[in-house]
Amino acid sequence: MRPDSGEPLEHVAVPYGSDEGFRNLAVPRIRRALADRRQVLVVARAALRGLLAEALGDDHDRVDERDPESWYAHPQRTLATCHDYAQGRRTLLVGEPLWAGRSEIETREWIRYESVINTALAGVHATALCFYDVRTAPEIALRHARMTHPLLYGETGRLPSPHFVRPDRLVLNGDRTPLPEPTGEVRTTRFTARSLKELRDTVAGYAHSAGMTGDLAASLVLSVSEIAANSIEHGAGHGQVRMWTSGTGVVCEISDSGGPLEDPLPGYVPPEPESLRGYGLWISRQLCDLVELRSQDGMVRVRLHMRLR
Numbered sequence: 001m002r003p004d005s006g007e008p009l010e011h012v013a014v015p016y017g018s019d020e021g022f023r024n025l026a027v028p029r030i031r032r033a034l035a036d037r038r039q040v041l042v043v044a045r046a047a048l049r050g051l052l053a054e055a056l057g058d059d060h061d062r063v064d065e066r067d068p069e070s071w072y073a074h075p076q077r078t079l080a081t082c083h084d085y086a087q088g089r090r091t092l093l094v095g096e097p098l099w100a101g102r103s104e105i106e107t108r109e110w111i112r113y114e115s116v117i118n119t120a121l122a123g124v125h126a127t128a129l130c131f132y133d134v135r136t137a138p139e140i141a142l143r144h145a146r147m148t149h150p151l152l153y154g155e156t157g158r159l160p161s162p163h164f165v166r167p168d169r170l171v172l173n174g175d176r177t178p179l180p181e182p183t184g185e186v187r188t189t190r191f192t193a194r195s196l197k198e199l200r201d202t203v204a205g206y207a208h209s210a211g212m213t214g215d216l217a218a219s220l221v222l223s224v225s226e227i228a229a230n231s232i233e234h235g236a237g238h239g240q241v242r243m244w245t246s247g248t249g250v251v252c253e254i255s256d257s258g259g260p261l262e263d264p265l266p267g268y269v270p271p272e273p274e275s276l277r278g279y280g281l282w283i284s285r286q287l288c289d290l291v292e293l294r295s296q297d298g299m300v301r302v303r304l305h306m307r308l309r
Helices: 019-035 046-062 075-086 104-120 139-148 193-209 214-234 279-287
Strands: 010-016 039-043 064-066 091-095 126-133 151-154 157-160 187-192 238-246 249-256 290-296 299-307
Touching: 010 019, 010 139, 019 039, 019 046, 019 091, 019 126, 039 046, 075 091, 075 104, 075 279, 104 139, 104 290, 126 139, 187 193, 187 214, 193 214, 193 238, 193 249, 214 238, 214 249, 214 279, 214 299, 279 290, 279 299
Parallel strands: 010 126, 010 151, 039 064, 039 091, 091 126
Antiparallel strands: 151 157, 187 238, 238 249, 249 299, 290 299
């Protein structure tokens, strides 16, 4: 997932206050994109897609649609899918992330997704219109939309956001808060270059004993192994893994004393093809439900969360 050369990404926050407001904002821009021979993708709830279909008439047949429940299931995978969709073609993306039912941590990760997209899709020939329903979107998402989008739609049209913050400088509430210590029984194992296979077997055994299904357990094992291998090659050369259950999932924390991370967006944007670093976190963010990271006092801690099923 690498940026293309060409037109810069246009990333626009579009607040609206009614279903008809969504239609009135989206339809002219969709028609303009179709007239400009752009690929158009709409990811919105069924009621909104129905309004667009009625308003667009025959032009609706030229619009690609996706269900938001599947498209917005996982922020890091959505980021990769957006790039793959727009790769090599001029595209209009019309979408609205799902906010209902998200935990505080999940909401933060979707806000971060809206920020990181500015770096991950830089240079792709795309306009991304991110709609925010002011009736239902959480206040924190509405507030940060001005920080994560370089452009805003307002009463006078599209304007630069005076509150925009570069992705590598965005700090969300909780980003620098120490990770909470686990409760209950914790299993701890140490690893070196010679014990990576043993580590993989240990993580697999723990995941299966907790009731995790085979494919998810394999993804967790791969994620732990990749990060541990990075610790060995580029960090202290050894480290520690702690494992425990939390709610309906398993948590694995990999830590080493190899020094602070240099990447300001660790694992959110894939490394350059020639890079020797960064693949572990990139893979882990794709595979795991949540990845938390803290770097403090020379100690790096990567905490992986994976649901049992």
